[in-house]
Amino acid sequence: MNPIHQNRRALNATEIVTQLSQLNGSEADGWKLIDGSIERTFKFANYHETMAFVNAMAWIAHREDHHPDAAFGYNRCTLRFNTHDVNGISVSDFHCAAAVNALLAS
Numbered sequence: 001m002n003p004i005h006q007n008r009r010a011l012n013a014t015e016i017v018t019q020l021s022q023l024n025g026s027e028a029d030g031w032k033l034i035d036g037s038i039e040r041t042f043k044f045a046n047y048h049e050t051m052a053f054v055n056a057m058a059w060i061a062h063r064e065d066h067h068p069d070a071a072f073g074y075n076r077c078t079l080r081f082n083t084h085d086v087n088g089i090s091v092s093d094f095h096c097a098a099a100v101n102a103l104l105a106s
Helices: 012-025 047-064 091-104
Strands: 032-034 037-043 069-073 075-080
Touching: 012 032, 012 037, 012 091, 037 091, 047 069, 047 075, 047 091, 069 091
Parallel strands: none
Antiparallel strands: 032 037, 037 075, 069 075
């Protein structure tokens, strides 16, 4: 298990805002705080690209042993990360969100 996932705790509101700012950088359409999770919708040109992204994201989630809720359709995928065992958002959520972002970095 990645050491970042050990001894985790729920972040407070200030820490979440700081982490979101660092995660999103200058992206206007990045991760958002919604109902106790961080959430982002990714858009693609077609189903093939969407499924390639979903499969790559699933590999990351398996490697990190930290799994988001995912909903996807023809040209989009929405991911929601939170940490159930701390009943909130932890550094693990931001770590995995950054790994997912890296899939699309050019």
